[in-house]
Amino acid sequence: MTVTSIATRCAAPAGLTTGLAAAYISPPAPMFLTSIPTGAGADVHIYxxxxxxxxxxxxxxxEYxxxxVTTQDFAEEHAATCLRPPRRRAA
Incomplete structure (x- = not known):
């Protein structure tokens, strides 16, 4: 049986820095669009x-x-029906 390292399989093209870290490029972060308040004081953030x-x-x-479909209806519907207050953030 032949074993090939994942670092070898994911190596960057010639001329670029080699290695697994150089082969992976994270996608751009989602762009924040707006927040919709819920009846319980929480917010539904849309990206x-x-x-x-x-x-x-x-x-x-x-809920995530x-x-x-490029529409805000799904978030507005959730904001209208969610009855949970905002969760406390971890310290």
């Missing part, structure tokens, strides 16, 4: 990913949602 898709997370219940 747009570099590919145009939208995602959201709720500071109340913690993602959609290819």
């Amino acid at each position: 747009q990913d570099p590919d145009g898709s939208l995602s959201s997370d709720c500071t109340g219940c913690g 949602a993602w959609t290819l």
Whole structure:
């Protein structure tokens, strides 16, 4: 059996710094668009990913949602129905 290191398989193209760390480039961070308040005082934050898709997370219940459809309806619907108050942040 032949074993090939993942660092070898993921090596950067010739001319670039070699190694696993150089072969991986993290994608751009999502862009914050807006927040929608919930009835319990939490917020649903909406982000747009570099590919145009939208995602959201709720500071109340913690729900994360993602959609290819560029609409805020999914976040607005969640904000209208979420009854959990904002979660406390970890210290």
